[in-house]
Each structure stands twice: as structure tokens, then as C-alpha cells.
Amino acid sequence: MILRASAGTAAKIGFRNGPIPEGLKTAYFMLDGKCIFNCQYCTHARSSLCNGNSLSRVVWPQVPDIENLVSRVLSSDFKRICLQTVSYKGYKKDVLTLLNLFKDMRVSVSVRAKNIREVEEYFAAGADRVSVSLDVATPRQHTTIRGGTLQNTLDLLRSSSSQFSGKITTHIIVGLGETDREIINLFSKLKEINVTTALFAFTPIKGTALQNRERPSVLRYRKIQLARYMIYSGYNLEDFIFDGNTLAGFKQLPKEPERAFLTSGCPDCTRPFYNEKPNGVLYNIHTERLLKDLKVSLKTMFNSTSESSTITLEEVTE
Ligand code: SF4
Structure with missing residues (x-):
């Protein structure tokens, strides 16, 4: 078994020197091996030239x-422990071994599960939550960039969630060719089936097939974070203003809208610096203190012909 820990986790448990990220409440581990899949954005893909660590x-x-x-x-x-696994031959046995060793802790298993029986096995072995990643939010890009169909993974999420209500998470990466409308519709479907969404910003990594693709702008990411937060807070598509497939504004905002910019996902998951360099702009804000320092201007444009106002994200300075 090859088990890795994120650098921050390794520092916190004393396996490595280095800074411990502020507010780190989840320990991140990864079971490693030769992946059978070929996701174009992933450092572990079959065709990736990355070194795998x-x-x-x-x-x-x-x-x-x-x-x-x-x-x-x-x-x-x-x-919490987050146990992510690469899809190598025999990974399931290793996940079950670790679930047994960590049985006194809350463990989120993040895995490309093949079917509902596999999800059942993790819960039977003591997992607190299971995350099955969608990653790519559009059907057309899903098949070419990730492989398999979006619908199959959605079906697995639906059946898992109906059996393990409130215990299922998925990951979605912003910036893989999806439109605003597509990703927001997907949030809506996931909310309906009671699946938690953890958002990531696409990060080009040298050695992967998508190494030359641009990251989403921070402003677009903020818009999508806000849309996700609003959908999960009970707002619906009528509360958004679209220009074609682009999210152009919001008719109303929740209280404390900036909370949308905190890292989303399983309880206590902060994923510090997962998408960003420590000295760069943070896509996911991993602490309340950093959130206070964030300045996002929410500009309100009053439409004189309508009673409602349109709210747009104007600029981001950090
Ligand atoms: S949301 Fe966080 S804790 Fe949950 S599976 Fe994803 S990375 Fe792990």
C-alpha cells in the first residue's frame, strides 16, 4: 500500500517539517498506484507525464x-479524515483496510466507485461519507475529458444518496468548458437529490494533457461559488439573471453572500491551497479570518422598469 499525506497534513502530524495551514481540521490522505483512467486534467492519468507524488x-x-x-x-x-484513492488495481482492499484502522474517526472516502455495491461496502466498513466525483459538468466534455458518461455518475450519486441520505458528496471542477447555465443546472439537480457539492477551480498542471488550458478567472469562479451557495440555500434558477448561457447577475442575494467563497464540501473540509499557491489569489477561502480580508464588490444595478434589482459581481481585489 502506498499512502501519501498532503504536505500540510504531514506537517501537522509531525512526519515532515513545514508550515501547518491555519485551521486545518481535515487530514488529507491519498492511496496511490497506477490509475486505470485517463482524465486529462489529472496528475495520475495514464498518459500524464507527472511524477505521481x-x-x-x-x-x-x-x-x-x-x-x-x-x-x-x-x-x-x-x-475528519479525507481518504482519496487513485483507481489502481486492488485499491478497494486498501480503502477497507484503512477504514478499519481509522474506525474511531469520521472518514470521507473519495473514490471513483464502480457501482452502488462498492459504496455500500465503504459505509458497512465505517465510512462517514462517500464522495463520487463528477468533475466535469457537461455531458459532451465529460466523456472526452474524463471518460464515461455524466449520466452514469449522476445515477450512481442518486442511488447512493437515496440509500445514504445526507452522506454523499461530489466534486465539480470549474473551468473545463462548461457554461454557467450548465453548471448551475447541475447544482440544482444535485441539491434535489441531496448530494453535497465541493467546488474546485481547474488548475493546469505541467505534464497533464490540459497543461496549456487557462484557469477560470477569479471573477467567474466567484460567480459560480455564489450560485452554488444560493442553490443550496434554497434559491432557485428564477433568482439568477442569464444573458444566453452566461450568468449576468442576481435578482437578490442571501444574507452574508461572501460566505459562498469559503471552501465547500464535506463538513470541516478546507483543502487549503489545493487550487492555489499560498502567495496567490485564493479561489477557495479556507478560513473565516481570510474571508474577512477578502474584498468582493457586489454592484447593484437598479432596473427602472422592474421592481427587482440586478446584482452583479463587479471586481475582486485580494
Ligand atoms: S469534500 Fe473534502 S473531505 Fe469531502 S471528499 Fe472532497 S476533498 Fe475529501
């Missing part, structure tokens, strides 16, 4: 001693 832009040092790791994590103040 990173996921997105985060470096994951190998855990030297798993027994020692377990005792350190159990005596830490981590509230």
Missing part, C-alpha cells in the same frame, strides 16, 4: 509508517 498542485509525501500514522492521527484534533 502530487494531486492537483498539492505535493503528497509518502507516509513512512502507517501504524505510527494512525496513532498520531487518533491523538490529534483532526475532525
Whole structure:
């Protein structure tokens, strides 16, 4: 078994020197091996030229001693473990072994599960949550960039959620060719079936097939974060203003709209610097303190022919 920890996690449990990200409440681990899939954005894809010790832009040092790791994590103040796995031959057995070792903790298993029986096995072994990633939000790009169909993964999410209500998460990456309307419609479907959405910003990594694709602008990401937050707070598509397939504004806003910019996903998941360099602009804001420093201007444009106002995100300065 090759188990890696994110650099921040490894620092917090004392396996490595280095800074411990502020407010790190989830310990991030990755089961590593040769992946059978070929997602064009992934450092572990079959055709990737990356060296395999990173996921997105985060470096994951190998855990030297798993027994020692377990005792350190159990005596830490981590509230959750995120166990992500590469789809190598035999990964399921390793996930089940680790679930057994971490049985006293809340564990989110993030896995490209083949079917509902596999999801059932993780819950039976003690998983608190299971995340099955959609990653790519449009049917046409899903098949070419990730492989498989969006509908099949949605069907698996639906059946998993109906059996394990409130315990299913998915990941969606912004910036893989989807329109605003497509991704917002998808949030709506996922909310309807009670699946939590964790948002990521596409990050081009050297050595992957999409290394030359641009990241989404921070402004677009903020718009999509806000749309996700509003859908999950009970707003619906009528509260958004579209110009064609582009989200042009909001008819109303929730209280404290800036909370939309905090990292989304399983409880206590903050994924610090997963999408961004520590000295760059943060796409996902991982602490309340950083959120206070964030300045997003919400510009209100009053439409004289209508009683409602249109609210647009005007600029982002950090
Ligand atoms: S949302 Fe966070 S804790 Fe949950 S599976 Fe994704 S990365 Fe892990």
C-alpha cells in the first residue's frame, strides 16, 4: 500500500517539517498506484507525464509508517479524515483496510466507485461519507475529458444518496468548458437529490494533457461559488439573471453572500491551497479570518422598469 499525506497534513502530524495551514481540521490522505483512467486534467492519468507524488498542485509525501500514522492521527484534533484513492488495481482492499484502522474517526472516502455495491461496502466498513466525483459538468466534455458518461455518475450519486441520505458528496471542477447555465443546472439537480457539492477551480498542471488550458478567472469562479451557495440555500434558477448561457447577475442575494467563497464540501473540509499557491489569489477561502480580508464588490444595478434589482459581481481585489 502506498499512502501519501498532503504536505500540510504531514506537517501537522509531525512526519515532515513545514508550515501547518491555519485551521486545518481535515487530514488529507491519498492511496496511490497506477490509475486505470485517463482524465486529462489529472496528475495520475495514464498518459500524464507527472511524477505521481502530487494531486492537483498539492505535493503528497509518502507516509513512512502507517501504524505510527494512525496513532498520531487518533491523538490529534483532526475532525475528519479525507481518504482519496487513485483507481489502481486492488485499491478497494486498501480503502477497507484503512477504514478499519481509522474506525474511531469520521472518514470521507473519495473514490471513483464502480457501482452502488462498492459504496455500500465503504459505509458497512465505517465510512462517514462517500464522495463520487463528477468533475466535469457537461455531458459532451465529460466523456472526452474524463471518460464515461455524466449520466452514469449522476445515477450512481442518486442511488447512493437515496440509500445514504445526507452522506454523499461530489466534486465539480470549474473551468473545463462548461457554461454557467450548465453548471448551475447541475447544482440544482444535485441539491434535489441531496448530494453535497465541493467546488474546485481547474488548475493546469505541467505534464497533464490540459497543461496549456487557462484557469477560470477569479471573477467567474466567484460567480459560480455564489450560485452554488444560493442553490443550496434554497434559491432557485428564477433568482439568477442569464444573458444566453452566461450568468449576468442576481435578482437578490442571501444574507452574508461572501460566505459562498469559503471552501465547500464535506463538513470541516478546507483543502487549503489545493487550487492555489499560498502567495496567490485564493479561489477557495479556507478560513473565516481570510474571508474577512477578502474584498468582493457586489454592484447593484437598479432596473427602472422592474421592481427587482440586478446584482452583479463587479471586481475582486485580494
Ligand atoms: S469534500 Fe473534502 S473531505 Fe469531502 S471528499 Fe472532497 S476533498 Fe475529501
